[in-house]
Amino acid sequence: MARFQVAAQHPYGPSVGQLVDRLAALPGIGRKSAERLAQHLLGCDEAEALALAQAIQDVRHNVKHCPNCFNLTEDAECEICRDSRRDPQVVCVVEQPKDLLVIEATGVFQGQYHVLGGRISPLSGVGPDDLNIAALVRRVRKQGVREIVMGTNPTLEGDGTALYISNLLADDNVRITRLARGIASGSVLEFANREMLADAMKGRQAF
Amino acid sequence: MSAEKTDGLILRVTDFSETSRIVVLFTREFGKISALAKGGRRLKGPFESALDLLSNCHVVFLRKSSSGLDLLTEAQLIDRFRPQERDLTCLYAGYYVAELLQNLTEEYDPHPELYQAALEALEDFRQTDQMRRGVLRFELVMLREMGQLPDFETCAACGGELTEGRTFGFWVSQGGLVCPECQREEYSQITIHAGSAAVLRRLSGTGGESWRRLELSPQQYKELKRVTTAAISHVLGRRPKMLSYLP
Ligand SMILES: [Zn+2]
Ligand SMILES: [Zn+2]
Numbered sequence: 001m002a003r004f005q006v007a008a009q010h011p012y013g014p015s016v017g018q019l020v021d022r023l024a025a026l027p028g029i030g031r032k033s034a035e036r037l038a039q040h041l042l043g044c045d046e047a048e049a050l051a052l053a054q055a056i057q058d059v060r061h062n063v064k065h066c067p068n069c070f071n072l073t074e075d076a077e078c079e080i081c082r083d084s085r086r087d088p089q090v091v092c093v094v095e096q097p098k099d100l101l102v103i104e105a106t107g108v109f110q111g112q113y114h115v116l117g118g119r120i121s122p123l124s125g126v127g128p129d130d131l132n133i134a135a136l137v138r139r140v141r142k143q144g145v146r147e148i149v150m151g152t153n154p155t156l157e158g159d160g161t162a163l164y165i166s167n168l169l170a171d172d173n174v175r176i177t178r179l180a181r182g183i184a185s186g187s188v189l190e191f192a193n194r195e196m197l198a199d200a201m202k203g204r205q206a207f
Numbered sequence: 208m209s210a211e212k213t214d215g216l217i218l219r220v221t222d223f224s225e226t227s228r229i230v231v232l233f234t235r236e237f238g239k240i241s242a243l244a245k246g247g248r249r250l251k252g253p254f255e256s257a258l259d260l261l262s263n264c265h266v267v268f269l270r271k272s273s274s275g276l277d278l279l280t281e282a283q284l285i286d287r288f289r290p291q292e293r294d295l296t297c298l299y300a301g302y303y304v305a306e307l308l309q310n311l312t313e314e315y316d317p318h319p320e321l322y323q324a325a326l327e328a329l330e331d332f333r334q335t336d337q338m339r340r341g342v343l344r345f346e347l348v349m350l351r352e353m354g355q356l357p358d359f360e361t362c363a364a365c366g367g368e369l370t371e372g373r374t375f376g377f378w379v380s381q382g383g384l385v386c387p388e389c390q391r392e393e394y395s396q397i398t399i400h401a402g403s404a405a406v407l408r409r410l411s412g413t414g415g416e417s418w419r420r421l422e423l424s425p426q427q428y429k430e431l432k433r434v435t436t437a438a439i440s441h442v443l444g445r446r447p448k449m450l451s452y453l454p
Contacts, residue, residue: 121218123306123449156262163292163293164295193284195256
């Protein structure tokens, strides 16, 4: 709650003031929207308002990290790790659970995932030991993984994290690939920038 | 608010909201600035994918008259930092450049030569064999631009000439080397050979590119690095974070 600030007193009293403050601390919600949401929660059916409070509690109590891949789940192991049709020897490494969701939504990946919980960012005080990297190395050896697909963000720190991991696994018999980058389908070459074109040329595939 | 146009190196990018980011840049004409990039998390728009750590960009920003963040309105990529592909220390050396610029410079305090030196250092980090020298050169230019470059010519205690063929101490708080006669225990933890002192003079010099012909032995690098680390830590008031990631 670093950004949480106590605002001026609310005319309806401190409880409403506190609710508005909490809502306004959520991403994408300004003070005006927070005020409107608070008004709604005050005006709606009591059961409806309390169901929201309960849903927040349930999420925080029940959702845990999968011990295998660190995806979020309410079960002992996540749905993907439990699915016997998924190939446990191909693992896609991502920074956050939300990255897993967007790749999963494409429906083209048949392996498992490994969520790092962030990226190596020494300037922000995040080192390799703060991420689920040691667990990944253990998993590669235990599961006999033959391919790691680096799905970290194509940023300097994302690429750096991928490089750190691939160095760690240099002596293991595992193939390391990364997501291709370049030109989006449906766009035109003329408007692609030099960098995208260069990446696309380097990552060209058999036709 | 007036619109300013310049080139700048990105030192830090933090997510501010669902779509916006706060970007800290070290610009050629204005020194360090902090600006809000609305829509900076989208791929399309006025920033494309330029807003990455250590990218060098043409930027346009609106300068706030009162305190508060400037507003970044455009960023066009000139060059991305591409460290030697298989060498993490080259990447970390780049992070170190960002750390020093971020922590040792003030907002709206321009240092065009430091900006240039940063770009050259990042260029050097594309090759492993130029990385160490590039780090030292950048540290020394940094110290010079901050007005904190130690004296490598004369003894910091007696003012005497530092002659060849000897070993000198480094007296951090007095900002310079000390001759053998003046050395006392309290400032003799760091000692360097006369040859290393000569290298320090050339590496920190303003006279063109002659420092690029210097080849450092591992022993020399170690000696010089102790001197620059002590000097930088003295100015910063602590050891830089990235040093533990560097050789
Ligand atoms: Zn799982
Ligand atoms: Zn002396």
